Amino acid sequence: MKTYTVTFLPDNKTVSAARGKTLLEAAEAAGVTITSVCAGDGVCGKCRVLVKSGKVTAQANIFLDRREIQRGMALACQTSVEGDVVVEVPIETRIGGVPQLASEDAVRFSRPSELVGEKACFPHNPLCRKVFLDLPPPTITDCLSDKERVFREIRRVQPAPVMQMGLAVLRRLPGVLRDGEWKLTAMLGWRGETLEVVDMEAGDVSDRNFGVAVDIGTTTVVAHLVNLNTSETLSAKAKYNSQIPLGEDVIARIMCASNPLRREKLKELIVDDINDLVAALVQEAGIRLSDVTFILCAGNTTMIHLLLALDPSNIRREPYVPAVRSCPTVRASEVGISIHPRGLLSTLPCVASYVGGDVVADVLVSGMTRSPDLSLLIDLGTNGELVLGNNEWLVCCSASAGPAFEGGGIRCGMHATRGAIERINLAEGGRVVDRTVVDGGKPLGLCGSGLIDVVGELLRIGCIDRRGRYMPDRCGDRLRIGEADEPEFVLFPSEETALGRDIVLTESDIQNLIRSKGSVFMGAECLLDYVDGTFEDVRHVYIAGGFGSYLRIPRAIDIGLLPDLPLERFRFVGNGSVQGAKMALLSREALKYAEDHVADMMTYLELSTHHKYIDGYSSCLFLPHTDIEKFPSVMKGKA
Amino acid sequence: MTMLADAKEKWAGAVNTLTLGATAGEGGTRTSTVTVGGGTGVPFMRFDGATPHPPVVAIEIWDREPDDWPAALTAAWGKAVKSPADWARKAVEEAGADLICLKLAGTHPDTGDRSPAEAAAVVRSVLKAVGVPLVIWGCDSEAKDNEVLPSCSQAAAGERCLLGAATEDNYKTLVAACQADGHALIGLSPIDINIAKQVNILISEMGFPLDRIVMYQTTGALGYGLEYTYSIQERGRLAALGGDKMMAMPVICMVGQEAWRAKESKATTEEQPTWGDPALRGMLWELSTAVTLLQAGSDIMVMRHPQAALGLKDMIKRLVV
Numbered sequence: 001m002k003t004y005t006v007t008f009l010p011d012n013k014t015v016s017a018a019r020g021k022t023l024l025e026a027a028e029a030a031g032v033t034i035t036s037v038c039a040g041d042g043v044c045g046k047c048r049v050l051v052k053s054g055k056v057t058a059q060a061n062i063f064l065d066r067r068e069i070q071r072g073m074a075l076a077c078q079t080s081v082e083g084d085v086v087v088e089v090p091i092e093t094r095i096g097g098v099p100q101l102a103s104e105d106a107v108r109f110s111r112p113s114e115l116v117g118e119k120a121c122f123p124h125n126p127l128c129r130k131v132f133l134d135l136p137p138p139t140i141t142d143c144l145s146d147k148e149r150v151f152r153e154i155r156r157v158q159p160a161p162v163m164q165m166g167l168a169v170l171r172r173l174p175g176v177l178r179d180g181e182w183k184l185t186a187m188l189g190w191r192g193e194t195l196e197v198v199d200m201e202a203g204d205v206s207d208r209n210f211g212v213a214v215d216i217g218t219t220t221v222v223a224h225l226v227n228l229n230t231s232e233t234l235s236a237k238a239k240y241n242s243q244i245p246l247g248e249d250v251i252a253r254i255m256c257a258s259n260p261l262r263r264e265k266l267k268e269l270i271v272d273d274i275n276d277l278v279a280a281l282v283q284e285a286g287i288r289l290s291d292v293t294f295i296l297c298a299g300n301t302t303m304i305h306l307l308l309a310l311d312p313s314n315i316r317r318e319p320y321v322p323a324v325r326s327c328p329t330v331r332a333s334e335v336g337i338s339i340h341p342r343g344l345l346s347t348l349p350c351v352a353s354y355v356g357g358d359v360v361a362d363v364l365v366s367g368m369t370r371s372p373d374l375s376l377l378i379d380l381g382t383n384g385e386l387v388l389g390n391n392e393w394l395v396c397c398s399a400s401a402g403p404a405f406e407g408g409g410i411r412c413g414m415h416a417t418r419g420a421i422e423r424i425n426l427a428e429g430g431r432v433v434d435r436t437v438v439d440g441g442k443p444l445g446l447c448g449s450g451l452i453d454v455v456g457e458l459l460r461i462g463c464i465d466r467r468g469r470y471m472p473d474r475c476g477d478r479l480r481i482g483e484a485d486e487p488e489f490v491l492f493p494s495e496e497t498a499l500g501r502d503i504v505l506t507e508s509d510i511q512n513l514i515r516s517k518g519s520v521f522m523g524a525e526c527l528l529d530y531v532d533g534t535f536e537d538v539r540h541v542y543i544a545g546g547f548g549s550y551l552r553i554p555r556a557i558d559i560g561l562l563p564d565l566p567l568e569r570f571r572f573v574g575n576g577s578v579q580g581a582k583m584a585l586l587s588r589e590a591l592k593y594a595e596d597h598v599a600d601m602m603t604y605l606e607l608s609t610h611h612k613y614i615d616g617y618s619s620c621l622f623l624p625h626t627d628i629e630k631f632p633s634v635m636k637g638k639a
Numbered sequence: 640m641t642m643l644a645d646a647k648e649k650w651a652g653a654v655n656t657l658t659l660g661a662t663a664g665e666g667g668t669r670t671s672t673v674t675v676g677g678g679t680g681v682p683f684m685r686f687d688g689a690t691p692h693p694p695v696v697a698i699e700i701w702d703r704e705p706d707d708w709p710a711a712l713t714a715a716w717g718k719a720v721k722s723p724a725d726w727a728r729k730a731v732e733e734a735g736a737d738l739i740c741l742k743l744a745g746t747h748p749d750t751g752d753r754s755p756a757e758a759a760a761v762v763r764s765v766l767k768a769v770g771v772p773l774v775i776w777g778c779d780s781e782a783k784d785n786e787v788l789p790s791c792s793q794a795a796a797g798e799r800c801l802l803g804a805a806t807e808d809n810y811k812t813l814v815a816a817c818q819a820d821g822h823a824l825i826g827l828s829p830i831d832i833n834i835a836k837q838v839n840i841l842i843s844e845m846g847f848p849l850d851r852i853v854m855y856q857t858t859g860a861l862g863y864g865l866e867y868t869y870s871i872q873e874r875g876r877l878a879a880l881g882g883d884k885m886m887a888m889p890v891i892c893m894v895g896q897e898a899w900r901a902k903e904s905k906a907t908t909e910e911q912p913t914w915g916d917p918a919l920r921g922m923l924w925e926l927s928t929a930v931t932l933l934q935a936g937s938d939i940m941v942m943r944h945p946q947a948a949l950g951l952k953d954m955i956k957r958l959v960v
Contacts, residue, residue, distance in 0.1 A: 466841060
């Protein structure tokens with residue numbers, strides 16, 4: 001087989017690739033990340049690259065127009081190598097940049113310090129403690145063995161019926177005790193009900209005890225470094241999940257993971273992400289990596305499976321059974337995560353295949369289980385997870401919303417990173433009055449909140465009808481027929497954008513959003529129907545998810561994503577997943593509560609077999625809803 | 640002995656009342672008008688609620704001689720099919736049509752491609768020939784209908800006709816035309832209760848009054864989806880009676896068009912020697928379809944065969960006694 005070289009710009013990375021390999025495969029081999037929603041099936045149109053020189057053959061596709069093909073634009077997954085090639089990866093296709101961290105408002109609400117500590121819901125009782133021990137040296141009358149002597153001393157400060165100490169620590173114990181003149185710091189980690197003496201050091205280093213809370217999102221990974229002694233958050237970092245090129249959503253990842261080699265690869269990618277984040281956190285806070293003693297991860301069921309390299313394939317096969325719901329605490333190094341070499345790794349328990357520890361964390365943070373009021377929690381992402389309940393019961397479901405909220409499947413859609421339009425106001429005729437772009441600067445595309453804003457605004461000013469079709473006489477010259485023979489609305493002409501390419505919204509984009517919002521709203525209706533309730537009964541609506549904080553509630557109601565309730569009933573949880581992980585890290589009681597009173601309390605409703613879901617879904621495919629009476633404020637606004 | 644009170648269903652809503660056709664005093668030239676709807680209970684259940692305006696029968700005529708109708712059907716009309724005006728007159732005089740439903744089949748690009756002006760001339764000729772109200776139906780080509788129907792609407796301005804059909808993908812032009820010329824409008828949906836309601840909302844959002852909309856939820860003939868049509872229409876009617884203002888429109892059924900598509904109606908004696916007289920067979924197929932749909936809640940029945948139309952009128956009379 002003939003092989004050629006493929007060079008990727010601007011990274012200037014070169015690999016050799018066999019003839020017929022796709023540019024996407026070559027990029028993966030070169031370690032160049034290219035956005036791909038469909039993982040190479042040729043159906044998403046996101047892996048656009050520019051072939052600068054060399055011979056390639058490209059499959060026909062519907063995503064590129066004639067002008068673009070003439071310029072050398074190609075889809076990486078549909079283009080194969082036929083000679084030595086130089087390829088440029090444009091900004092839009094690079095998975096770069098740093099995702100936004102939840103805004104201040106969202107972080108302020110329910111800071112863990114309000115929920116963990118004195119007078120708070122949960123006592124401060126971290127999963128790992130460092131205890132300074134000043135042991136009485138053995139005498140002829142007190143001749144307990146070294147290990148029992150340490151255990152006896154620990155039990156004076158920390159009740160623990162079951163304790164254990166590993167062989168590696170045991171071997172070092174006699175030396176550490178005597179070299180340190182019987183003064184040492186024991187690092188104590190909880191593994192369920194067992195207290196492990198994870199490690200010991202001579203002298204008093206009990207003030208150096210840090211933990212990392214991680215939210216492993218399908219799209220974004222967020223980590224917070226916490227001082228386990230003081231509960232203080234020292235730094236926070238986020239990055240995109242490096243598994244994205246192997247599939248944008250969980251289903252694509254599960255399919256990818258059915259191959260054991262790929263499963264291992266997926267594990268390595270997420271472990272590398274976590275290691276990168278931890279290293280950056282530690283550097284920023286100026287502490288030692290070995291002082292990070294515990295790492296707690298919250299993520300959806302699939303992400304947790306992939307982190308632990310468990311086979312997730314049954315998650316997507318009926319009857320949708322995960323390998324594990326609640327994972328044991330393990331040594332972080334066993335998975336490949338670099339913290340203290342003997343440091344521990346735990347995960348928040350999941351509920352079902354499509355309701356994971358991230359949702360458990362959301363519920364924990366929202367506090368909905370501590371009030372008799374009925375609350376509804378909505379975590380907006382690729383899967384819209386919904387939880388309904390109060391201090392006595394919880395029901396949950398997962399509505400597959402599709403990637404629209406993450407900017408996927410949208411012509412000019414993107415993640416909420418630099419250049420993403422997150423808010424927009426339009427005037428009559430569709431003129432842009434003002435907009436907010438992440439990190440300022442010229443706009444690059446629309447993220448989920450921007451998309452909801454745009455569609456809400458277009459509806460308000462009458463540029464689209466309630467079915468999401470453009471009204472040509474209201475749109476003026478901003479409306480045109482695109483290459484795919486479909487009406488599209490020019491939000492920003494090329495000269496106003498970062499890439500010099502028009503930012504448009506097509507009718508299919510709007511249809512995608514309508515399907516996404518419809519499935520979330522219908523999921524909520526099904527939960528209420530299941531418990532014989534109505535939206536009026538819901539006293540609080542909590543909105544979780546990184547993107548949630550930027551959402552404008554009135555717009556989301558206008559398009560029928562959120563129920564038409566008084567605005568004061570809505571609250572943002574922000575990134576509940578990382579906050580919940582942090583709470584559990586700081587309080588064993590919170591972790592136990594998450595297991596016993598959240599995860600185990602939740603009744604999972606499978607929507608795919610729920611007759612009402614199928615029936616009612618199509619009535620949600622309207623703005624805001626076919627049963628427009630369900631949105632009285634929208635009706636009133638119109639009148 | 641104590642008498643037990645009748646158990647009555649209580650309904651919160653009613654079907655909209657709609658009058659088609661405008662007399663000279665009302666700005667038109669019709670000699671008779673037709674009023675449909677107004678029902679406050681399930682059809683023909685007089686003990687529950689009134690049916691103030693019984694269903695009416697329209698006869699479907701074409702602007703060109705139909706070439707794909709079964710012989711048994713065209714034979715019933717004779718030479719009249721060659722002229723829309725003669726056909727309309729015959730339909731009123733011999734088949735007792737309450738309305739004429741003029742289908743502009745000849746404007747379709749594939750079958751005549753007649754111009755908007757020609758279509759408008761046909762509309763004028765039919766209006767002149769008969770005094771009953773008119774239903775004007777396009778040729779089911781969206782682009783062509785958007786050219787033709789506005790000029791027909793204009794030609795019949797003030798006559799309070801019923802024009803169709805607006806779909807969720809193509810409603811703006813027709814709504815604007817009907818609004819300008821004072822007509823009522825048919826909203827079409829493909830046997831889907833959600834879309835039926837969505838079409839009504841879309842139309843009303845353009846400022847078109849709800850009480851001038853008629854729903855066409857698509858008709859299925861006996862043996863060809865009648866039960867789907869039936870249950871969708873029934874659900875729609877129950878929603879209307881339940882107080883859903885967006886579903887309270889009277890309903891039109893294209894009975895003849897569907898019934899005469901069935902092979903049971905079309906088959907000749909040579910093809911099916913054991914199925915009996917084709918003239919009678921097709922007519923009965925159409926009548927059975929119509930009678931069934933009456934029970935589901937239908938207001939304007941569009942028929943093709945004169946005998947089926949007369950039979951249906953007789954049946955309606957007997958049901959509302």
